[in-house]
Amino acid sequence: MDIYVDGDACPVKEEIYRLALRHDIRVLVVSHGPLHVPARGRIEGVRVRKGFDAVDDWIAAQVAENDLVVTADIPLADRCLKKGARVLSPTGQEFTEASIGGALATRELMEQLRQMGAVTGGPPSFAAADRTRFLSRLGEAIHAARIKPPPGR
Numbered sequence: 001m002d003i004y005v006d007g008d009a010c011p012v013k014e015e016i017y018r019l020a021l022r023h024d025i026r027v028l029v030v031s032h033g034p035l036h037v038p039a040r041g042r043i044e045g046v047r048v049r050k051g052f053d054a055v056d057d058w059i060a061a062q063v064a065e066n067d068l069v070v071t072a073d074i075p076l077a078d079r080c081l082k083k084g085a086r087v088l089s090p091t092g093q094e095f096t097e098a099s100i101g102g103a104l105a106t107r108e109l110m111e112q113l114r115q116m117g118a119v120t121g122g123p124p125s126f127a128a129a130d131r132t133r134f135l136s137r138l139g140e141a142i143h144a145a146r147i148k149p150p151p152g153r
Contacts, residue, residue, distance in 0.1 A: 002025070004080075011090050017043055066086070072123075077103070078095075088137055
């Protein structure tokens with residue numbers, strides 16, 4: 001299992017690093033620009049070309065079944081779920097096959113409302129409760145990935 005992080009605006013990178021080091025899991029933090037990643041453990045920074053969806057495209061091309069992806073990007077979450085990965089948002093929301101359709105529909109509706117000027121704000125500010133929920137869900141996802149039998153067994 002590897003953890004892929006949509007790294008440009010991820011507020012929980014330090015939490016991911018801490019758990020990954022504890023469990024000896026490889027982490028790939030993917031971004032357009034330079035990011036500081038710890039020089040310990042199996043944590044790697046991956047810098048991709050600039051361009052619309054370049055980070056998403058790279059993660060979606062690399063991710064495999066039983067990997068974990070941390071992203072707030074709902075279309076990327078959908079792409080990763082289709083490859084058998086687990087997906088968490090930085091607030092601890094788990095995207096699943098059962099929930100992704102609703103999340104995509106809500107995203108589309110909000111985009112239409114923004115274009116019409118009916119909605120001018122974004123998501124709520126990141127809170128301490130979000131960080132706590134994320135840490136709990138990340139630990140659960142790591143545990144679940146470790147007990148899942150390899151494909152074909």
